[in-house]
Amino acid sequence: MKYNQLTLQERYYIEIEMKGGASQNKIAKALNRSQSTISKEIARNRGGRGYRHKQANNTANQRHQDKAKSIKLTDNIV
Secondary structure, three states, X not given: OOOOOOOHHHHHHHHHHHHOOOOHXXXXXXXXXXXXXXXXXXXXXXXXOEOOHHHHHHHHHHHHHHOOOOOOOOOOOO
């Protein structure tokens, strides 16, 4: 099974539904995602003023760029 990151539109949906008082389980079902995915998303990307979709998207993208990546050996490296 391939993991797909949340899109900006999904993050916007999460923000709107949270402001409306929806449960994480309801949001997960509407997005066809695991409840744990929504829970982790909110916990990792919540800022000082709550969960905001643009801030969450920027934070997630920055975390993705900063993570250690394996380097594949090529003729240029050896």
